[in-house]
Amino acid sequence: MAQVTQVGARVASKPSFKARFQESVRYAKQWRSHYVFMAPFITLFTIFTIIPVLSSIYLSFTYFNVLQPPKWIGWSNYALLFLEDDIFLIALKNTLVFAIITGPVSFFMQFALAWLINSLKYRTGYTLAFYAPSITSGLVMSNIWKILFSSDMYGYLNYFLTRIGAITQPVLWLQDVDTMMPIVILVSLWMSMGAGFLSFLAGLQNMNEELYEAGRMDGIRNRLQEVWYITLPMMKPQLLFGAVMAVVRALEVSSVAISLTGLPSPLYATHTIMTHLQDYAFIRFEMGYASAISVVLFVMMFSLSRFFMRVLSTKDEY
Amino acid sequence: MAKVLEGLRSKTVGQPWFLIYRRKSENLFFRLLMYLVLVNIAYTFLYPVLYMVSTSLMTIEDFVDPAVYYIPRAPYWENYKLAFDGMKYDLALKNSLIIALVSAVGQLVSCSMAGYGFARSKFPFRDLLFGMVIFTFIVPPQTIIVPLFILYRQLGWIDTYNPFIVPSFFAHGLRGPLFVIIFRQFFMRQPWELEDAARVDGCGSMGIFFRIMLPLSKPALLVTFLFSLVWHWNDFYEPMMYLMKPQNFTVPLRLSILQSTLNEVTGGMAGELFNEPLVMAACFLVVLPPLILYLFAQRHFVESIERTGLVD
Numbered sequence: 001m002a003q004v005t006q007v008g009a010r011v012a013s014k015p016s017f018k019a020r021f022q023e024s025v026r027y028a029k030q031w032r033s034h035y036v037f038m039a040p041f042i043t044l045f046t047i048f049t050i051i052p053v054l055s056s057i058y059l060s061f062t063y064f065n066v067l068q069p070p071k072w073i074g075w076s077n078y079a080l081l082f083l084e085d086d087i088f089l090i091a092l093k094n095t096l097v098f099a100i101i102t103g104p105v106s107f108f109m110q111f112a113l114a115w116l117i118n119s120l121k122y123r124t125g126y127t128l129a130f131y132a133p134s135i136t137s138g139l140v141m142s143n144i145w146k147i148l149f150s151s152d153m154y155g156y157l158n159y160f161l162t163r164i165g166a167i168t169q170p171v172l173w174l175q176d177v178d179t180m181m182p183i184v185i186l187v188s189l190w191m192s193m194g195a196g197f198l199s200f201l202a203g204l205q206n207m208n209e210e211l212y213e214a215g216r217m218d219g220i221r222n223r224l225q226e227v228w229y230i231t232l233p234m235m236k237p238q239l240l241f242g243a244v245m246a247v248v249r250a251l252e253v254s255s256v257a258i259s260l261t262g263l264p265s266p267l268y269a270t271h272t273i274m275t276h277l278q279d280y281a282f283i284r285f286e287m288g289y290a291s292a293i294s295v296v297l298f299v300m301m302f303s304l305s306r307f308f309m310r311v312l313s314t315k316d317e318y
Numbered sequence: 319m320a321k322v323l324e325g326l327r328s329k330t331v332g333q334p335w336f337l338i339y340r341r342k343s344e345n346l347f348f349r350l351l352m353y354l355v356l357v358n359i360a361y362t363f364l365y366p367v368l369y370m371v372s373t374s375l376m377t378i379e380d381f382v383d384p385a386v387y388y389i390p391r392a393p394y395w396e397n398y399k400l401a402f403d404g405m406k407y408d409l410a411l412k413n414s415l416i417i418a419l420v421s422a423v424g425q426l427v428s429c430s431m432a433g434y435g436f437a438r439s440k441f442p443f444r445d446l447l448f449g450m451v452i453f454t455f456i457v458p459p460q461t462i463i464v465p466l467f468i469l470y471r472q473l474g475w476i477d478t479y480n481p482f483i484v485p486s487f488f489a490h491g492l493r494g495p496l497f498v499i500i501f502r503q504f505f506m507r508q509p510w511e512l513e514d515a516a517r518v519d520g521c522g523s524m525g526i527f528f529r530i531m532l533p534l535s536k537p538a539l540l541v542t543f544l545f546s547l548v549w550h551w552n553d554f555y556e557p558m559m560y561l562m563k564p565q566n567f568t569v570p571l572r573l574s575i576l577q578s579t580l581n582e583v584t585g586g587m588a589g590e591l592f593n594e595p596l597v598m599a600a601c602f603l604v605v606l607p608p609l610i611l612y613l614f615a616q617r618h619f620v621e622s623i624e625r626t627g628l629v630d
Contacts, residue, residue, distance in 0.1 A: 038436075
């Protein structure tokens, strides 16, 4: 008898496969009219995402140079990638360095600037100034950065530093291994005040003033405490959105890096996984090897997306 | 007087001066400092843009003359004329606008529908599918460009606008998954009561969506439209992959072949015309339309994001 109740309890806590199947069939019937909404997405999702991902996985096991049909070579692309390709390791390191620096810094900068300008007059003017760089195209603006960091004496930074006497001869900003990465990071930080910044600003403007009053009554004494105990908890949704955007942006460096420092960059100083992929795919036309790089990226992205899934589903009603 | 001072001191004892609790207009010095710091930061942010605008109005003599600082001796509009011709701006503008506008409208329709589906219905594998949406959002387009390119070539879509427009009508395209997520979060916040009431009044699912939910979602629609427009305008990577013939080029692509087009237009002697001020003028022509759009819509940008709630 005791055993039966135990079994019964287990069934109650985790329905059998058949029950779950029946339940999902019931749901499918109940919500059938809603499939209309999902249909366009699901059909093309298969064509434009699932098939390319699967064919990337297939190509990663082949040798494929676009002209001849792919030739199956097993794991050797992966073996080459992980065991012999030193440049891939450099690219991996650069990508991580870049993401670890720009992600948090841009996130903090977005929040700090949104918070600072929120209480001021002429807010719209400041918003325009901070937001303008991110609606300009990174590739277009890299033309201007190239002039500013130009290596001859006409380069603005060289001219300025010479005039104040900091340097005696021009620095090769975009060719020097030590300065390339910091400059790429700087430029992408400059462009990072985008959607996340606007959503922080919106969240701050939406804050209820009475909460601050109440907090003051309850003994909040300075602005830092106010931010920590009231503003940040109230803005959790916007902060999460900003974090997601910051991470995604951090992975999209390659276009700025390529246009500033070239592909491949001198001594691979700004070489990221994405530029490595582009190098093999569109310069050397080794599509099989490039696909192996994308598969490595997929695996990285997949774990990241599981994390975001958890974050976004915290308030799921069902 | 002494009493008041004493009171103030007891309130603020043990706190560094800049952290003392003051809201809004209380501390003049603090506010002045704040304005100064922010004006500096804003200047730093705007500097490249200002530099671009001022340089674009210089002659090459002004540009290399260290005595000319920021303000050209006389505004030299010839750069803009040359940049306009050299980029075939009217043609490129038309291409860019078609791609950006049509794709933005497509994403508006399809992403709102998909977002509504994810927010309001329960069907088998819904969570798995949503996980895949997030996956596509994070995966950079570069990773699947090889198979996609092969696919588009087989479909005969290379050198047409289809690779941009068709996916966007099916909730894909440039950052389409992000918009699906935005709409999902938006619809999840709307009360069920509205829909129940409409259902009681005999409205079907389609009716509920188009007559009730869609009018409610104006802020989300606006945000999607503006972001989609600007991102499509600025996109360089995908047009570079899928467009080969110069007459199909978008404005940013035209910038990359400015010199050769200029040679063609002016008859080969443009090597000497091609200089930094001219490039700056061309760059400004590229970034001008999104800037104008932002200037007109900036109130709506922030307001709508506020009402969309984005992630909640």
